[in-house]
Amino acid sequence: MSDKFSSLEWLPDAVDRAEQPLKPSLRNIKVASHLRRGLHFVLDALFPHSCPICTDLVQGEGGLCLSCWQTLELISPPYCERLGVPLHYELGPNAWSATALVNPPDYDRARAAALYNGPARELVKRFKFYGEIRLSKFLARCMLNAAAELVEAESFLVPVPLHSSRLRERTYNQSALLVKDVGRHLSGQVLLDGLVRTRRTNQQVGLKRGARTANVKGAFAIADHFLPKVSGAHVVLVDDVLTTGATVEECARVLKAAGAEQVDVLVFALVDPENMSDDSD
Template sequence: MTGQLPVSFEGEERSSPAAATAEKNPIPDPASPRRIFSGVALRPVRLALRAGLRNLVALVYPPVCVACRAATGEAQALCAHCWGEIGFIERPYCERLGTPFAVDLGPGLLSPAAIANPPVFARARAVCRFDGVARELVHRLKYGDRAELAITLGRMMVQAGHELIAEADLVVPVPLHRARLWSRRFNQAALLAGTVARLTARPYAPAGLVRVRHTRRQVGLSRAQRANNLQGAFQVPENARPQLEGRRILLVDDVLTTGATANAAARALLRGGARQVDLLTFARVVTDG
């Protein structure tokens, strides 16, 4: 009778069309020899092919120093001479500002500048002083369309900022205004922040902070002029607030000079709901004496 469900009797086996199709075209067993061969046995072959391709590229294009173009043992690295020319910042340094001390007077010390004018951010760390080879690398990244340098600098930042990274919940770059981003074509801070986040498996929020006011360039301005220039320049978008709420933020930039930009950005992040903001840069200006 049309429309009537089939009746099954006890002891009688009936096969459905789907079952018949499955019998003709069985689903492969994940543990079958064919699956094992294609998924596992071929893995060393793929790895060997990739290694061979890398060796071939290195043969045709030998790796060179990212600063002076001298021969190096691996790609995206510095030669021994350029490495030695970088003024790395290591302890002892101010726990707030990250500025180096000439003499080690014990852990947890703050510099006079940090005591007299505490920054908005909790802690700052930088790889090196902003001079010599380090300055040249930053300028090439920022103005010379050498975006690949973010890999080299980002690796070094991971080492210098490991304490901050270990406590960070979210990585946020210092943003550019859209007008400046259009003229420069990329944001060097975002490239560095993305590298740090990728290498450390930390969540990355490239749009967690935006620059809403097109400020004049900071070069040549005094500390007070820089602070005034950045009043109200940064803002946390409404749709980013849930992502920042109660989080420890690692704010990333290329260079720390007077701290005006970092303070303005950190203030906006704290107003947007962040619990704490730490700062990580590749280089920082250090005034001796």
């Protein structure tokens, strides 16, 4: 069903372009608005949308049904200032979790919309491995509250890159899609190719923390066109999920070695270190 819907995504875009006459008038705007609503009504009637988790029908494309939405474990305060993981009780402003105190990461802050379990885990798997790129807009909307705390006008929004061979296999970089959709709502500077992956690494799934770190060691570099801008920069790395943090920490080390002043991490979901397992993606 998702392929059928994705093939229709140009239709609302075509209406968007039709809404921009050379000399806009209130009447034209109202007519275009009615046309757009009518078009969406017809499409929804002809091709009902389904929840990506349970396949129950939902009103709009890319959203969850009420039942699945209620089981999504959204992250809200109090949470660790450094890792972004929920705290069991309020410890005051800028509190760190025990994990962050014992083993602080190489990035400065991480923020996520949800914990990586239940519906969030299923959403990431469908988005990342099953080609359901329509989910990008929904995941990005969920990430906006977390993003607002990190992103400022001078921030660079940079996706975690895929190696060129893996990009050819998958045909898209899920992190780049999230950057584009998050960037539409924020004032930061979107830079889709700020980092490059210099060698193909093994999949991180199933690897323990030490093996994950070794797997991505030396696997990233700063793109030549971005290098002159890195010194003193604030970079927000964007990815779909944060598990051990090995990948984003390696990216952060490369950026900071080149002079980046601050490197933060924005993801849709993260794994609570207290519930870490080796099969996390």
